[in-house]
Amino acid sequence: AQTVTQSQPEMxxxxxxxxxxxxxxxxxxxxxxxxxxxxxxSRQMILVIRQEAYKQQNATENRxxxxxxxxxxxxxxKISDSQLGDAAMYFCAYRSMTxxxxxxxTFGKGTHLIxxx
Amino acid sequence: DAGVIQSPRxxxxxxxxxxxxxxxxxxxxxxxxxxRQTMMRGLxxxxxxxxxxxxxxxxxxxxxxxxxxxxxSFSTLKIQxxxxxxxxxxxxxxxxxxxxxxxxxxGPGTRLTVL
Numbered sequence: 001a002q003t004v005t006q007s008q009p010e011m012x013x014x015x016x017x018x019x020x021x022x023x024x025x026x027x028x029x030x031x032x033x034x035x036x037x038x039x040x041x042s043r044q045m046i047l048v049i050r051q052e053a054y055k056q057q058n059a060t061e062n063r064x065x066x067x068x069x070x071x072x073x074x075x076x077x078k079i080s081d082s083q084l085g086d087a088a089m090y091f092c093a094y095r096s097m098t099x100x101x102x103x104x105x106t107f108g109k110g111t112h113l114i115x116x117x
Numbered sequence: 118d119a120g121v122i123q124s125p126r127x128x129x130x131x132x133x134x135x136x137x138x139x140x141x142x143x144x145x146x147x148x149x150x151x152x153r154q155t156m157m158r159g160l161x162x163x164x165x166x167x168x169x170x171x172x173x174x175x176x177x178x179x180x181x182x183x184x185x186x187x188x189x190s191f192s193t194l195k196i197q198x199x200x201x202x203x204x205x206x207x208x209x210x211x212x213x214x215x216x217x218x219x220x221x222x223x224g225p226g227t228r229l230t231v232l
Binding site: 033035037042043044045046047050091095097103104105106107108109110 | 150152165176210219222226228
């Protein structure tokens, strides 16, 4: 079974600064997907960014980018120019590529990101 | 907008009562996932459906939990009888079609409190 570990229960960053959230995972599979989801106080789960394991290029979405290290099984999220609206819980998630869309996500425990004005 | 409606958004009930949570994708999907979020266990998969058929229900806690997906536009998660330890936020999620079908989009969740 796959496991996802987020070792930082809480992180704090000054507004406009850059912060990196860590995620490691354990799997014996070679093909899979990785995701970061954001959960603000409204509790809505919002997709931030996704990465296919077969792609060497790191995914980017505006101020959000990842550092995907497949050999190290590491998938960190970098948020540049942090904004107050970025304050939320961030979850790293893994999904197998074998099921053709019918596999569930395995989540980490989350990192609570605080933005200091 | 994830394109998923969940109802009710909040449910407070007493131990022993039956609870039914509902999920309605705005456009029909033949795959659907139910997740539960608690402080102790985090986010965990309960069950998923493909082609409206339950494929893996190994995450369902016990026989008190049951789920159905009678068609591509509706699913229910039922707890009977409910217990205080069932208090959690329950999400349903759908994979978007086309080349993005590997990505799951979540509904707003139902916060269940069992007294």
